[in-house]
Amino acid sequence: MDLHQVLVGHSQEILDEAMSSLARAELEGYQRAGPQETRNRLETLLTLVVGAVRDRNLAPIVSHAQAVAEQRHLAGYDLSEIQTAFNVLEEAVWRCIVRQVPPDQLAEALGLTSTVLGAGKDALARAYVSLVSRTHAPSLNLQSLFSGA
Numbered sequence: 001m002d003l004h005q006v007l008v009g010h011s012q013e014i015l016d017e018a019m020s021s022l023a024r025a026e027l028e029g030y031q032r033a034g035p036q037e038t039r040n041r042l043e044t045l046l047t048l049v050v051g052a053v054r055d056r057n058l059a060p061i062v063s064h065a066q067a068v069a070e071q072r073h074l075a076g077y078d079l080s081e082i083q084t085a086f087n088v089l090e091e092a093v094w095r096c097i098v099r100q101v102p103p104d105q106l107a108e109a110l111g112l113t114s115t116v117l118g119a120g121k122d123a124l125a126r127a128y129v130s131l132v133s134r135t136h137a138p139s140l141n142l143q144s145l146f147s148g149a
Contacts, residue, residue, distance in 0.1 A: 069127035
């Protein structure tokens with residue numbers, strides 16, 4: 001099993017599923033951005049995930065997550081909205097893996113993708129919180145991260 005090939009071969013399904021989940025979440029920032037821009041953003045993130053899995057290199061996704069934190073902070077997105085976008089993509093990737101990867105290879109495949117997206121989410125949160133602490137913007141709402149919203 002080549003996880004990279006699985007993800008590339010099912011990328012449109014993954015994106016469709018992530019888009020559907022994100023639309024159901026009705027997040028203000030992503031509604032403003034519109035469906036095409038949102039899909040482009042998710043596609044960029046998925047491309048970075050696939051590349052990190054292939055190359056075993058987290059630097060590009062970490063760099064991207066830091067840039068996203070700055071862009072979305074400036075655009076007035078709440079941290080929970082951005083984390084939700086990462087989460088819906090991660091969930092769609094997991095479901096694809098569970099459907100396509102042999103059971104004896106699931107642990108490694110899920111571990112790789114979780115490590116990649118976890119590194120991205122960690123970099124995103126650290127960068128966002130750093131920006132908020134410098135600007136004292138009212139957009140940081142950690143409560144929504146803990147309540148499952």
